[in-house]
Amino acid sequence: MDYNLTPWEAKGNFDYERIIKDFGISRIDAKLLNRIEVAAKKKGLPLHHMLRRGIFFAHRDIGWFLDEFGKGNDVFLYTGRGPSGKVHLGHLVPLLFTKYLQDLFGAELYLQFTDDEKFLFKKELSLEDVRKYTEDNILDTMAIGFDLKKTKIIIDTKHAGLLYPEAIRVAKKITFSTVKASFGFDNETNIGSIFFTAMQAVPAFLPSVLKKRNIPCLIPHAVDQDPHFRVTRDILPKLGYYKPASIQCMFLPSLLGVESESKMSSSIDNGIYLSDDEKAVRKKINKYAFSGGQATVDEHRKKGGNPEVDIPYIWLTFFEEDDNKLKKIHDDYKSGKLLSGEIKKIIADKLVFILNEIKERKEKLRHKLKEIMGSLDKSF
Numbered sequence: 001m002d003y004n005l006t007p008w009e010a011k012g013n014f015d016y017e018r019i020i021k022d023f024g025i026s027r028i029d030a031k032l033l034n035r036i037e038v039a040a041k042k043k044g045l046p047l048h049h050m051l052r053r054g055i056f057f058a059h060r061d062i063g064w065f066l067d068e069f070g071k072g073n074d075v076f077l078y079t080g081r082g083p084s085g086k087v088h089l090g091h092l093v094p095l096l097f098t099k100y101l102q103d104l105f106g107a108e109l110y111l112q113f114t115d116d117e118k119f120l121f122k123k124e125l126s127l128e129d130v131r132k133y134t135e136d137n138i139l140d141t142m143a144i145g146f147d148l149k150k151t152k153i154i155i156d157t158k159h160a161g162l163l164y165p166e167a168i169r170v171a172k173k174i175t176f177s178t179v180k181a182s183f184g185f186d187n188e189t190n191i192g193s194i195f196f197t198a199m200q201a202v203p204a205f206l207p208s209v210l211k212k213r214n215i216p217c218l219i220p221h222a223v224d225q226d227p228h229f230r231v232t233r234d235i236l237p238k239l240g241y242y243k244p245a246s247i248q249c250m251f252l253p254s255l256l257g258v259e260s261e262s263k264m265s266s267s268i269d270n271g272i273y274l275s276d277d278e279k280a281v282r283k284k285i286n287k288y289a290f291s292g293g294q295a296t297v298d299e300h301r302k303k304g305g306n307p308e309v310d311i312p313y314i315w316l317t318f319f320e321e322d323d324n325k326l327k328k329i330h331d332d333y334k335s336g337k338l339l340s341g342e343i344k345k346i347i348a349d350k351l352v353f354i355l356n357e358i359k360e361r362k363e364k365l366r367h368k369l370k371e372i373m374g375s376l377d378k379s380f
C-alpha cells in the first residue's frame, strides 16, 4: 500500500518503517530512550508515554542535542501550528509532548503560527479567516500549559519585519528544483507557496540571531513536517548556524479507523476539536469510532475484541499515561470482558477530562492574549 506524505497532503497507509527510510530519519533506539529517561529523572519526570510506546518514533541528531544540554549549554525548542481552522486532537499530540520537553529542558520555546502558509495553501481561506483562527489557536495552544515566561509566539505576518531578512538568506540558497522535489510542487504552484519553507526555517535559528550566539535547537513535530527541516538542515550550516535536531511523531488515526486512509483532519467533520463540549465528544466517539469489537455482546464475550484496530484503544495509547491501566484495558478487551461500549466510555471520559482542563486554562488566558501575542517583541 502506497502513501503520499508532504506537509500539505497525508494520504495512504502509513508504514512508518518505510517513512524512516524514505525520509532519512533515524528510529529512536533503546540507548537514546535511556538517555532521555536519565535527563527526565533529574527533573522528577518519567520517560514520556509517547516515547515509551513509540508514538514519538524517530529523530535527527537528538544525541547531539542531549550532549549540548548535558554540557550545561543553553538550548531551545521550536514547534508550530498552521492556523487553518480550530485545533483538534491530532494537533494536540505533538503539543502535549512539547510541553513535556519544555519541563524537561527548562528551555525557551518558540511557537510559530504560520498564518501566511495557511493563506497561501488553502484556496478557500482569506487572510481575515486565518487571522481569526490564529488568535484562537494561540489561546488553545498556550492553554496546554506552556510556561508563559519562557514561550515566544511568532506570527508570520505580524513578525514579518523580523523574519523576512532571515528568510531571504535561507531562500537565496534554495532552488526551485529542490522545493519541487521535496514538496511535490509544479509550475502551477503559486510563488508564495514556493517561498514558504524559508519562513518555516527561520525560527530554528532566530534565537541565535537575536542573542548573537549559536544556540542548539530541538524541533518536536508530526512526521509530515520533516521535509521542511530536511531543507533547513542543509542550509543553516551554510549561514553559520547549527543544524536543528528534531523528533517526529506518528499521526493520531482518524476516528474512522487506521484503514480509513487518513489521519485526523480538519477537512472531515468527525474530528474532535478542543472546543467540543462533553456531549459532542461522547456523541462523536459513540457514532464514529471504529470498533475492534464483535457484532453482538454474546460473540464479543466469546471471541473477545481486537485492540490492534480498535480506535478507542489506539487513542488510549496516545492519551492514557498509565501503563498498568492501559494493559488491563487491553487484556480485558481482548478477552471479551470489556465491551465496545465500555472502552468507548473510557476514552471519552479521558478526553473530556483533558479538554476540560485546557478549556479552563484557556478562559484564564483570554485577557492576556495581547501580552502573549507580543511575547517576542520584548526579546530584542
Ligand code: TRP
Binding pocket: 007, 078, 079, 080, 081, 082, 112, 113, 114, 117, 200, 219, 220, 221, 222, 225
Ligand atoms: N507548518 C505547520 C502546520 O501546518 C506549522 C509549523 C510551523 C510547524 N513551524 C513548525 C510545525 C515547526 C512543527 C514544527 O501545522
